[in-house]
Amino acid sequence: MSDNSDNVSVRVAVRVRPLVQSEIERGCKDILDVIEDNEQIIIHSLGSKAFTFNYVLSSKSEQDQLYDRCVQPLIGNLFKGYNLTIMAYGQTGSGKTHSMGTAYSGAGQMGVIPRAISEIFDTVKDNFSIDFDITVSFMELYQEVLYDLLSGKPRDQCVVELREDPVKGILIPGLSELPVKSAEEVLAILQKGSAGRATGCTAMNSQSSRSHAIFTVNMSMTNKENRKEYKVSKLHLVDLAGSERPKKTGAVGSTFKEGVLINKGLFVLGNVISCLGDEKTQNGFIPYRDSNLTRLLKDSLGGNSITLMIACVSPADYNIDETLSTLRYADRARKIRNKPIVNQDAKVAEINELKQTIRQLRLQILGQGGPMVCPAEIELLKKEILECKLKIRELTVQLSAVLLENTGLHEKITILQNANDLLS
Numbered sequence: 001m002s003d004n005s006d007n008v009s010v011r012v013a014v015r016v017r018p019l020v021q022s023e024i025e026r027g028c029k030d031i032l033d034v035i036e037d038n039e040q041i042i043i044h045s046l047g048s049k050a051f052t053f054n055y056v057l058s059s060k061s062e063q064d065q066l067y068d069r070c071v072q073p074l075i076g077n078l079f080k081g082y083n084l085t086i087m088a089y090g091q092t093g094s095g096k097t098h099s100m101g102t103a104y105s106g107a108g109q110m111g112v113i114p115r116a117i118s119e120i121f122d123t124v125k126d127n128f129s130i131d132f133d134i135t136v137s138f139m140e141l142y143q144e145v146l147y148d149l150l151s152g153k154p155r156d157q158c159v160v161e162l163r164e165d166p167v168k169g170i171l172i173p174g175l176s177e178l179p180v181k182s183a184e185e186v187l188a189i190l191q192k193g194s195a196g197r198a199t200g201c202t203a204m205n206s207q208s209s210r211s212h213a214i215f216t217v218n219m220s221m222t223n224k225e226n227r228k229e230y231k232v233s234k235l236h237l238v239d240l241a242g243s244e245r246p247k248k249t250g251a252v253g254s255t256f257k258e259g260v261l262i263n264k265g266l267f268v269l270g271n272v273i274s275c276l277g278d279e280k281t282q283n284g285f286i287p288y289r290d291s292n293l294t295r296l297l298k299d300s301l302g303g304n305s306i307t308l309m310i311a312c313v314s315p316a317d318y319n320i321d322e323t324l325s326t327l328r329y330a331d332r333a334r335k336i337r338n339k340p341i342v343n344q345d346a347k348v349a350e351i352n353e354l355k356q357t358i359r360q361l362r363l364q365i366l367g368q369g370g371p372m373v374c375p376a377e378i379e380l381l382k383k384e385i386l387e388c389k390l391k392i393r394e395l396t397v398q399l400s401a402v403l404l405e406n407t408g409l410h411e412k413i414t415i416l417q418n419a420n421d422l423l424s
Contacts, residue, residue, distance in 0.1 A: 010301070010336040011308045013055035013070040014041055014327065016315050017095040028316035032323070034058040043324065045317060051327045053334060059315055066099060067115045070308060075119050077306055078219060079127070081231035081342040085238065085300035086112060089329065090312035091322040092242030099310055102194055102213055102239040112310070113215060113237050114187055120217065120235075121183040133220040135177040136186055138193035142211035143261045144292050149193035149213075150176040162292055166387045169353075170295055177218065190215060212265070212293055213239045232343045236300060240266070240293075243322065265293040270329060276302045277335035283363040285377070301333075304353060306340050309333050351395050354388045361385050 016032055033042040034056055042050045055070045071086060078084055088096035101111020124132050138149040139160075151158035163171045180186050197211055215237040223229035241262045268291040275281045286302065288294045299305050311330035313323045339356060361381045 007337045007339055008306055010333050010338060011054045011070075011074075011306075012311060012330045012334045013057065013066070013308060014051070014053050014311045014313060014330060015057045015061060015066060015095065015099055016041070016059045016313055017098075018059040019314075019316055020093070023314070023316040023318060026316075026318060028318045030059075030315040031317045031320060032313070032315040041327065043320070043327075045320065046324070049324075051331055053311075053330065063099075063101075063109055063111055064115075066310070067112055070310070071112050071116060072119065074306060074308060075116060075123075077340075078120065078233045078235055079123060079221065081221070081233050081344055082340050083234045083236070083299065083305040083343070085236040085297075085305045085307040086116070086310065087236075087238035087240060087297075087300065087307070088112075088310045088312060089240050090242060090326050091314065091319065094242060094312035094314050094322075094326070096242065096310075096312045097239055099312055100237065100239045102190075102197075102215065102237075113190060114183075116235065116237070117186045117190075117217070118183045120219075121186075129224055131222040131224055133179070133222075134181075135179050135218045136189055137175050137177050137216045137218070138190070139172070139175065139214045139216075139296075140197055140211045141214070141265070141292055141296065144265070146172070146292060147196075147211075148174070148176050149196045150178055150189065152176075155196070162295055164289075164295070166384045166391075170298060186217075212241050214296060215239075230345050236305070238297070238300070240269075243325070265291045268294050269297070272297075272301060273329065273332050273336065276337075277332040282337070283360075285364055300338075302336055302338060304341055304343075304356070305338055307336075307338055345399075351392055351399075354392050354395075358385050358388050361388075 016034060019028060019030060031043055031045040033044055034040070035042070036056055036058060038052065039054060039056045040050055040052050041056050042048050057066055057069070074084055074086075086100075088100045090096050097111075098109070099111055101109075101113040101115070120134075124130075124134075136150075140147040140149050146160050146162060147155065148158045148160050160172050160175050163173060165171050178189060180189070193215070194213075197213060217235040217237075219233045219235070221231045221233075243263060243266050268287065271287055271290070272294045275284070275286050282302070288298045294301075300307050309330060311326050311333075313319075313326050315323075341353070341356070361384055365378055365381050
C-alpha cells in the first residue's frame with residue numbers, strides 16, 4: 001500500500017484439503033486439479049471448468065506454505081496503520097479452523113493466527129522507536145447472538161450487543177479487550193477462548209464449529225520522538241462456520257437448527273458479496289444490516305480494510321456441489337474493491353472515514369446503477385450524511401485545539417530544556 005486513496009481488491013486464496021478417511025471409505029474420487037504456477041484450479045468432472053485466484057494451494061500444501069505465500073506479505077501493512085482482515089470460508093469439514101488455527105493447541109500444526117501473532121511481536125521487538133499498545137478481543141456469533149469469549153463469565157452472562165453509530169460504525173459495548181505484551185500471552189488467551197466455542201458432531205465433521213469466530217488484535221503505535229505521530233490498526237481473524245446440507249451432515253434437533261441459522265447468515269453474506277462484486281450494484285444499497293455477521297464484516301468487505309479470503313474446499317466428487325459453490329463465492333469476492341486508509345491519528349482517521357461514508361451515502365441516494373431506494377431510506381441516508389458532517393466539524397475543532405495545545409506544550413518543553421542546559 002502506497003497511497004491512502006488506493007482501492008484494493010479483496011485477495012482470495014483457495015486451499016484444497018486431502019481426501020479424508022470417510023471419503024476414501026465411501027470410494028470418492030479426487031475431481032480437482034491444481035496448477036499452482038498459474039494459480040488455477042480445475043474441476044475436471046465439469047468439462048475442465050477452471051477458476052483463477054490470487055493463490056491456489058494443493059492438498060499437499062503445508063501450514064507454513066499457506067502463511068508464507070498468502071498472509072506474511074500482508075502483515076507489514078498493520079505497522080503502516082492499515083486494517084487487515086483474514087477470513088476462512090468453506091463447507092463444513094473443509095479445513096477452515098485447521099487453516100486459521102483458531103483452535104490453537106500447540107506448535108505442531110500452527111495455523112494462520114498463531115503464526116501472524118508471532119510475527120507481529122517479532123516486529124514489535126525490532127521497532128525501538130515506537131511505543132506499542134496491543135489488546136486482543138475474541139467474539140463468537142452463535143445463532144445470531146454475539147458472545148464475548150474472553151469475559152471469564154458463565155456463557156449466559158457473556159452476551160454482548162451490536163450497536164450501530166452513524167459516525168463510528170459498529171460498536172460492541174462491554175466487549176473485553178485484554179492488554180497483551182507477548183505472543184505467548186496472546187496464544188494462551190486464544191486457547192482459552194477457543195475452548196468456549198460452540199462445537200458439535202456431524203456426519204461431515206466430528207468437531208464441527210457451530211459458530212462464527214472473530215479474533216481481533218488492536219494496535220496503537222506512537223513515535224517516541226514525535227508523539228504527534230500516532231497510528232492505529234486492527235487485525236481481524238475470522239473463522240466462519242461451515243455451510244452445510246442437512247442430508248449430508250445428518251443434523252437433527254438443535255444441530256439442525258444451528259445449521260439453518262449458519263446457512264442464513266452465510267446466505268446474507270453471499271448477497272453482500274454479490275452486490276459488492278457486481279459493477280451494476282456495488283454503488284447501490286448493500287444489505288449489510290440483514291444479519292449480524294455482515295454488520296460485523298462491513299469494514300472487511302467494501303470498507304476500510306485490506307482483506308484476504310481463504311476459501312477451503314474438498315476435492316471429493318461427493319462434495320462437488322459445495323466445492324463449486326465455494327469457488328463461485330470466492331470468485332465474486334475477488335471482484336470486491338476495498339478502500340483502506342492509513343489510520344494515522346484517531347481523529348484524522350475518523351474524519352477520513354466520515355468523508356468516505358458521506359461519499360458512499362450520496363452514491364446510495366443517487367442509486368447509480370443500483371436498485372431504487374425507497375423515500376424512507378433516502379431520508380435516513382440524508383440524516384446520516386448530516387450527522388456525519390456535524391461530527392466532522394466537531395472533530396476538526398477538537399483536532400485544531402489539540403494541535404494548538406501540543407504546539408504550546410512543545411514550546412514550553414523546549415524553553416525548559418534550554419534553561420536546564422544553561423544551569424547544567
